Amino acid sequence: EMQLVQSGAEVKKPGESLKISCKGSGYSFSSYWIGWVRQMPGKGLEWMGIIYPGDSDTRYNASFEGQVTISVDKSISTAYLQWSSLKASDTAMYYCARFKAVAGTAYGMDVWGQGTTVTVSS
Amino acid sequence: DIVMTQSPDSLAVSLGERATINCKSSQSVLYSSNNKNYLAWYQQNPGQPPKLLIYWASTRESGVPDRFSGSGSGTDFTLTISSLQAEDVAVYHCHQYYTTPGTFGQGTRLEI
Numbered sequence: 001e002m003q004l005v006q007s008g009a010e011v012k013k014p015g016e017s018l019k020i021s022c023k024g025s026g027y028s029f030s031s032y033w034i035g036w037v038r039q040m041p042g043k044g045l046e047w048m049g050i051i052y053p054g055d056s057d058t059r060y061n062a063s064f065e066g067q068v069t070i071s072v073d074k075s076i077s078t079a080y081l082q083w084s085s086l087k088a089s090d091t092a093m094y095y096c097a098r099f100k101a102v103a104g105t106a107y108g109m110d111v112w113g114q115g116t117t118v119t120v121s122s
Numbered sequence: 123d124i125v126m127t128q129s130p131d132s133l134a135v136s137l138g139e140r141a142t143i144n145c146k147s148s149q150s151v152l153y154s155s156n157n158k159n160y161l162a163w164y165q166q167n168p169g170q171p172p173k174l175l176i177y178w179a180s181t182r183e184s185g186v187p188d189r190f191s192g193s194g195s196g197t198d199f200t201l202t203i204s205s206l207q208a209e210d211v212a213v214y215h216c217h218q219y220y221t222t223p224g225t226f227g228q229g230t231r232l233e234i
Contacts, residue, residue: 035224037172045164045172045215045226061123061223095171099219104155106219108162110183112171 002026004034004096004113011119012086019082020116022096027111029077030054033099035109036070036081040092050099051079086120093117124148124218128227134234141203143230145216150196153220160220163192163201166213166229175214176201208234 007021022034035050049060053074060070072079079096094116097109125148135141151160159179164172174183176192179199189204203210211234216227 044229045217047217047224047226050222050224059222063223097171105158106153106160108174108177108217108219109164109172110174110177112173115171 002098002111004098004111006094006096006113006116009117009119011121013122014086014088014120016086016120017082017084018086018118019080020094020118022079022081022113024077024079024098024111027098030074033101034072034079035097035099036068036079037095037097037109038064038092039095039115045095048081048094053077053079086118088120088122090118091120123223124151124221124225126216126218126225126227128214128216128230130230131228132231132233135203135206135232137208137234138205141206141210141232143201143214143216143232145194145199145201145227147197147199147218151218151220152196159195159199160218161192161194161199162217162219163190164215164217165210166215168212172215203232206232206234 005023030053036048038046048064049070051058051070053072069082096113098111100107100110127146129144161179163176166172180192191202193200213229
């Protein structure tokens with residue numbers, strides 16, 4: 001079974017750093033892009049960025065570039081999303097998802113992690 | 123960035139009736155090299171991650187009931203649920219993946 005399993009909920013203070021993870025299994029992790037999506041409380045989905053584990057090619061939404069860092073360790077089939085200095089406005093649910101693109105044709109985000117809740121509060 | 127606008131924001135439909143959700147993109151998402159619209163629909167139940175229902179605007183993901191259908195091309199798209207079931211109560215999101223960054227609609231809440 002293809003799945004993405006994310007790390008657990010986090011409660012942090014403003015200014016703290018954080019790295020959350022997304023571990024893939026049941027498919028060739030290196031061969032599919034992994035995207036990160038933010039959902040603020042009661043709001044819609046926001047595409048933050050995407051990484052290709054095979055070569056670490058990374059693309060960011062300009063709205064998030066410089067605010068977060070997306071990385072991957074393909075040896076352990078795990079992608080990461082990290083912050084160096086959290087703000088209260090980073091409070092949200094964060095999802096990772098596999099972006100299926102095969103032989104030059106894209107399909108959409110077909111496998112999703114369960115989500116990681118990040119709460120930033122003093 | 124491509125802006126995706128869904129309508130309506132919320133919708134109440136009786137069990138067994140048809141539900142229709144619209145999604146409009148600010149520019150075409152038709153990929154000319156393969157004539158596919160890079161538009162997906164997701165269903166999100168409360169407390170759950172989104173689930174892919176439809177890709178290429180009209181192709182159902184494996185396991186998705188055939189009461190769900192997608193249509194449209196270019197900039198205007200529709201998700202239709204032909205006969206609403208209780209388990210279809212959810213928020214529905216459209217998503218264009220024609221460009222990077224991908225962008226989502228604001229979501230449509232579907233209620234009984």
